[in-house]
Amino acid sequence: MFRYTNILFLLIIPFLSKGQGGHEDPDIDFELLKVNSAPSFIILGVEPENIQRPNSPRKFVASIQNAVVNGKIVPNVAIETTPYYWKKPTDSIRFSGREFYNNSGFLNTISKTLSLSLSTSETDSVIFGTLKSGTGMGFGLRFLLVDGKMNPLLSDWSKAIIIREYYEHLDMTSRGISDISRYSSILLIETENFKNNYFDKLEYNFFSKANFNRIINQELNNLLTFLNLPSSNNVDAIESFLQASADNAKNNQAKYLDALNSEYEFPLAKQGFILEMVFGNALLFQENKFNQVAHAKGAIWLTPSYSWNLSKHKSRDISLIELMGVLRYTYNNQKDSVDISDYFDIGLKGQYTSNNLTFALEGIYRYASKVPDDIDKNYTYRLVTSLNYKINSLVTFNFNFGTSFNGNTTTYTDAKELFAIGGLNFGIFNRTGSESPEISY
Amino acid sequence: MANQNPIYIDQRADNEEFVIPSEFKEVMIFLTIKVEILKGGWKYASGHNVYLNRKDIYMNRSPEPEDLKLNYAKNLDGLYLDLRSHISRFRDGSDDDIPAKVEYELIFEAGDTLIDSFSRISAENNPTDFNSYVLFKCQ
Numbered sequence: 001m002f003r004y005t006n007i008l009f010l011l012i013i014p015f016l017s018k019g020q021g022g023h024e025d026p027d028i029d030f031e032l033l034k035v036n037s038a039p040s041f042i043i044l045g046v047e048p049e050n051i052q053r054p055n056s057p058r059k060f061v062a063s064i065q066n067a068v069v070n071g072k073i074v075p076n077v078a079i080e081t082t083p084y085y086w087k088k089p090t091d092s093i094r095f096s097g098r099e100f101y102n103n104s105g106f107l108n109t110i111s112k113t114l115s116l117s118l119s120t121s122e123t124d125s126v127i128f129g130t131l132k133s134g135t136g137m138g139f140g141l142r143f144l145l146v147d148g149k150m151n152p153l154l155s156d157w158s159k160a161i162i163i164r165e166y167y168e169h170l171d172m173t174s175r176g177i178s179d180i181s182r183y184s185s186i187l188l189i190e191t192e193n194f195k196n197n198y199f200d201k202l203e204y205n206f207f208s209k210a211n212f213n214r215i216i217n218q219e220l221n222n223l224l225t226f227l228n229l230p231s232s233n234n235v236d237a238i239e240s241f242l243q244a245s246a247d248n249a250k251n252n253q254a255k256y257l258d259a260l261n262s263e264y265e266f267p268l269a270k271q272g273f274i275l276e277m278v279f280g281n282a283l284l285f286q287e288n289k290f291n292q293v294a295h296a297k298g299a300i301w302l303t304p305s306y307s308w309n310l311s312k313h314k315s316r317d318i319s320l321i322e323l324m325g326v327l328r329y330t331y332n333n334q335k336d337s338v339d340i341s342d343y344f345d346i347g348l349k350g351q352y353t354s355n356n357l358t359f360a361l362e363g364i365y366r367y368a369s370k371v372p373d374d375i376d377k378n379y380t381y382r383l384v385t386s387l388n389y390k391i392n393s394l395v396t397f398n399f400n401f402g403t404s405f406n407g408n409t410t411t412y413t414d415a416k417e418l419f420a421i422g423g424l425n426f427g428i429f430n431r432t433g434s435e436s437p438e439i440s441y
Numbered sequence: 442m443a444n445q446n447p448i449y450i451d452q453r454a455d456n457e458e459f460v461i462p463s464e465f466k467e468v469m470i471f472l473t474i475k476v477e478i479l480k481g482g483w484k485y486a487s488g489h490n491v492y493l494n495r496k497d498i499y500m501n502r503s504p505e506p507e508d509l510k511l512n513y514a515k516n517l518d519g520l521y522l523d524l525r526s527h528i529s530r531f532r533d534g535s536d537d538d539i540p541a542k543v544e545y546e547l548i549f550e551a552g553d554t555l556i557d558s559f560s561r562i563s564a565e566n567n568p569t570d571f572n573s574y575v576l577f578k579c580q
Contacts, residue, residue, distance in 0.1 A: 093478050094504065095486040095531055157529070164527070165488065165502070172492040172523050203503040204486055243453070250527075250568065257529055257567045261538040267531050268484065 029384070030362040033326040033347040035301050038080045038117035039140025039280030043299055046121045046138070048078030056086050067120060072288045073135045077120040084112045095268060097203040100150070113144040123284055128296050129337035132286035136296065140280035148270030150206065151309075153263075157256040158206040162215055164249035165202060169194050170223075171242040183235050184227060191220050219245070263309075276303045296338050302327040320353045334370075341368040358388040398423045446559040447573040448547060454572040456521075461579040465551035466515040473548040474505040476528060479562070482535030485528050485543065492523040514551060517577040524573040528563070540567040547573065 041048060054060040060081055067077040099112075116139075123136045173190045177183045199205065199212050207215065226232050226241050260267035281298035303326050310319040326347040332339035349362040364382040371378055384402030391397055447457035461470065478485050489506055491499035499506050511517060524547070530540040546560040563569040 093484050093533075095484045095529075097486065097503075161488070161527075165490070168490055168525055169497070172490060172525070173495045173497070175492075175495060175523060176521065177495075197500065201500045201502060202488070203501075204488070250570075253527075253529065253568050254566070257531070257540075258538075261530075261532045261540065261567070265532055265534060268533065 029382070030324070030326070030347045030349045030364060033328060033345055033364065034324070035142065035276070035278045035303060035326075038078075038115070038119070039142055039278045039299070039301070040117035040119045040138035040282075041078065041140075042138075043140060043280035043282045043297060044119050044121050044136050044138030046078070046119055048076065048119060051078045051080050054079065054081050060086070064118070067118070071290075073120050073137060073285055075120050075122045075135050077118070079119070080115060080117040082113075082115045084114065097206070100268065101206050106145070109147045110143045110145065113147060114141060115143070116141050128284050129333065129339070131284050131294055131296065131333070131336045131338065132292070134284055134286040134288050134292070136282055136284050138280060138282045140278065142276060142278040144274065144276050146273055146275040148274040149272045151260065151264070151267055151269075151271055153256050153260045153267070155206055157253060157260070158204050159215060160249045160252035160256060161204050162202060162207070162212065163219055164246050164253065165198070166191075166194055166216055166219055167242050167246040167249065169198070171239065171246065174239075174242075178235055180233065180235055180238075183238060187223065187227075187238070191216065191223075271307055271309065273304070273306045275305075277301070278303065294336065295333050297330065297332045299328055299330040322349075322351045322353070324349045324351075340372070341370040343368055356390040358386075360386045362386075444557050444559075446561070447575050448545065448559055448561040449572045450561055450563055451566065451570050452572065454524075454574040456574050456576055458578050459522075459549070459557070459575045461514045461517065461549075461551065461556060461577060463580060465554070465556070466513070466579060468514055468551040468554075470511045470514050470517060470556075471508045471550045471552075472511055472522075473507050473509070473550070474524075474526065475546040475548070476505055476526075477544040477546075478530065478541045479544055480535070480541035482533055483541040484531045484533045485541075486531065487529075488527045490523075490525040494520045495523075508550070514577075514579045518579040520577050522573070522575040522577065524571075524575070526571040527568050528571070529568040540565050543569060545571040 035042065037047070038051075052063045054063045060079075060083075063077075063079045067074050067079075118140075119138045121136050121138075123131075123133050128136065170187050170190055174183055174186045177186065195213055195216050199209055205212060222245070223241070227238070232238055232241070278301035279299075282296040284294050284296045286292040286294060303324070305322065305324045307320060307322045310321060324347075326345065328343075328345040328347075330343045330345070332342055334340060334342075344367045345364060347362065347364045349360060351358065351360040362382075362384050365379065366381065367379045369378070382403065384400060386400045387398070389397045444459050445457050447454065447459065449455070472491070474489055476485065476487055486503075487505060488502040489499060490502065491497070491506060491509065493511060498511070499509060511522070512520075526545065528543050528545070530543070532538060535541075542565060543563040544560060545563065546558060548558040549556040561571060563571070
């Protein structure tokens with residue numbers, strides 16, 4: 001049942017347009033260039049609903065075996081797996097601090113993030129040119145070359161955990177002791193114990209040994225200062241100090257968690273510069289015969305991205321600048337008319353996001369190795385700016401301006417269309433559920 | 442009399458007696474902790490401080506201890522088990538930033554035999570703590 005309704009209207013119809021009669025209008029925008037699912041699915045043009053995710057070599061082999069029945073490849077198979085976790089199966093709902101933090105080195109980054117995918121699908125002539133129909137098989141891999149840095153708020157959260165663990169360790173190793181001199185000496189002994197033995201035990205310690213010791217020494221100074229006060233000469237007072245210090249660290253934990261969860265949908269995602277390499281290839285088993293396999297198409301992506309969070313630290317205000325890029329080389333079986341050309345695409349997108357405003361500028365450049373005779377240039381491009389402003393909780397203003405091209409590979413054109421489109425979204429009723437439909441135009 | 446649920450949420454635990462039936466006197470007692478997050482789109486980070494008579498018996502803190510050896514029941518008589526579990530939640534695609542509630546379960550077993558299990562569900566505050574302070578009795 002709809003609980004949210006949009007009323008849309010166009011403010012400005014495209015004001016300058018040189019039509020491309022007879023051409024379809026399948027604009028390639030930046031989002032389409034991005035690798036939004038497993039590369040084998042993309043290259044085969046499928047969006048599988050049931051994806052097998054084997055988490056051991058045995059299950060992976062079993063999945064592959066199940067894709068072949070009676071010597072024929074079964075269509076609608078979709079498999080995606082990350083071999084790194086075959087050895088270390090992790091619960092998907094548990095945040096593994098060690099896996100997250102202990103990620104040093106280029107090769108380690110690749111091996112940890114390498115994911116393999118495989119998919120099959122019945123084919124049609126549109127996708128695979130003059131090749132005989134049969135079963136298409138896509139396979140792909142993707143991995144990060146540079147995996148970014150953790151959110152700095154996670155460091156603050158980690159520090160709060162270390163401090164809390166320290167005071168709780170002191171409290172738990174001294175609980176029930178009533179002799180003040182014994183109590184005090186235990187605190188000092190256990191401080192050394194904590195520094196020496198807990199550095200690599202705490203899963204969510206994201207600090208070096210030197211910084212870990214610095215944090216503990218700072219807290220030890222606070223403790224010693226307290227112990228030198230005349231009022232601290234009884235067990236109850238010291239116990240209260242330990243508990244108050246642990247509670248204070250817990251409050252800090254809560255503060256950073258609140259900031260992380262309110263600012264980010266995925267606060268555990270790495271930030272800064274990230275570089276991903278993706279490869280996908282599609283084969284066609286014509287008439288479902290292994291000996292009639294033909295290469296259909298393939299693609300290589302390189303996707304750099306960088307993000308700056310400009311929000312004031314611990315603030316609920318969102319202020320984020322993101323730069324994203326895509327370099328894609330697509331190679332096609334031209335002999336069998338899967339496509340007339342190979343393509344090289346470069347896409348760049350910059351986006352500023354705040355609580356009410358999203359402003360984006362994106363550009364795409366495409367180079368084709370061959371073009372139809374009636375086309376002059378081997379390149380075309382698209383440049384678009386878009387603005388989305390939330391006037392209030394019910395009304396949003398949208399505006400797009402730019403030039404676009406028809407990206408359909410068989411109706412290749414120059415960049416000649418200029419457009420400007422604006423609109424308002426009205427919410428009639430309060431939006432009360434995340435399942436409320438979004439209407440886009 | 443049945444053992445009382447010793448789990449306190451977000452407050453210091455009071456001392457609760459935990460009686461181990463005498464038939465298990467010569468049997469090893471094990472502790473298991475289970476954590477379940479009750480809403481999709483969230484991940485959790487956990488740390489479990491397990492101290493038996495002021496001695497840390499689970500220095501790793503995480504993941505949840507499973508079949509952690511405590512001692513033979515006869516040796517546990519009169520000892521205190523101080524348990525403090527801290528659970529932080531992180532959004533993992535959730536539409537909102539209201540943290541998922543957490544179900545926490547404590548299981549005591551003598552060998553393969555269940556003695557008692559207790560559970561509690563947290564509120565939505567983040568982090569949330571599950572604390573227990575148990576005095577073992579086995580006579």
